[in-house]
Amino acid sequence: QQQVKQSPQSLIVQKGGIPIINCAYENTAFDYFPWYQQFPGKGPALLIAIRPDVSEKKEGRFTISFNKSAKQFSLHIMDSQPGDSATYFCAATAIHSGNTPLVFGKGTRLSVIA
Amino acid sequence: DVKVTQSSRYLVKRTGEKVFLECVQDMDHENMFWYRQDPGLGLRLIYFSYDVKMKEKGDIPEGYSVSREKKERFSLILESASTNQTSMYLCASSTIPGLAGHIPFFGPGTRLTVL
Numbered sequence: 001q002q003q004v005k006q007s008p009q010s011l012i013v014q015k016g017g018i019p020i021i022n023c024a025y026e027n028t029a030f031d032y033f034p035w036y037q038q039f040p041g042k043g044p045a046l047l048i049a050i051r052p053d054v055s056e057k058k059e060g061r062f063t064i065s066f067n068k069s070a071k072q073f074s075l076h077i078m079d080s081q082p083g084d085s086a087t088y089f090c091a092a093t094a095i096h097s098g099n100t101p102l103v104f105g106k107g108t109r110l111s112v113i114a
Numbered sequence: 115d116v117k118v119t120q121s122s123r124y125l126v127k128r129t130g131e132k133v134f135l136e137c138v139q140d141m142d143h144e145n146m147f148w149y150r151q152d153p154g155l156g157l158r159l160i161y162f163s164y165d166v167k168m169k170e171k172g173d174i175p176e177g178y179s180v181s182r183e184k185k186e187r188f189s190l191i192l193e194s195a196s197t198n199q200t201s202m203y204l205c206a207s208s209t210i211p212g213l214a215g216h217i218p219f220f221g222p223g224t225r226l227t228v229l
Contacts, residue, residue: 009154036220041223042222042223043118043204043220043223044157045220046219049217089156095211096211098211099144099145099164099210101147101159101172102217102218104156104157106154106155106156107156
């Protein structure tokens with residue numbers, strides 16, 4: 001059972017465009033939603049995270065939008081650059097339940113072309 | 115900065131060999147994790163550990179075992195390597211919920227090829 005569904009699997013945008021990656025979850029116990037960025041040959045690195053008590057969070061050019069009623073959240077990259085080309089993973093966990101591991105989406109490979 | 119190191123970046127083994135993948139973290143984190151990453155399948159949890167000598171099965175523990183004798187070190191063991199265990203293996207560590215660093219930090223990964 002896939003608890004976090006991520007789409008699209010791959011995405012190609014022009015430099016300056018706004019790629020959007022979507023994730024949906026079923027488990028209403030999830031209360032923390034991080035995004036990871038992974039460059040080729042590297043491990044995933046935490047990019048930005050959101051709790052369900054806010055609908056949006058921005059850090060630089062990266063924005064998470066969160067829709068609690070729809071159980072969906074998405075990552076937007078403003079003014080995308082070739083250096084943003086990477087694989088992006090959404091994830092979810094239930095912090096209030098104690099030490100529960102992250103559940104990951106399957107990833108989106110983003111290519112930003114000049 | 116948190117540092118999670120993995121003993122090898124690339125490893126080539128033969129079918130049936132016993133394989134050890136080592137992971138060390140330097141931030142005194144309580145939690146450690148082993149994931150494998152395959153194209154189209156994302157990150158799948160193999161085993162995790164909340165404390166020394168403790169281990170919990172993840173989503174795909176079959177064919178693997180783990181060892182955590184010291185807080186900073188978490189080893190993944192392939193008892194008898196098979197070709198379907200060819201993959202990228204990622205180790206991660208974190209503190210407990212509520213503390214800074216409670217979201218896992220990942221190592222660089224070990225790309226294992228089983229021939």
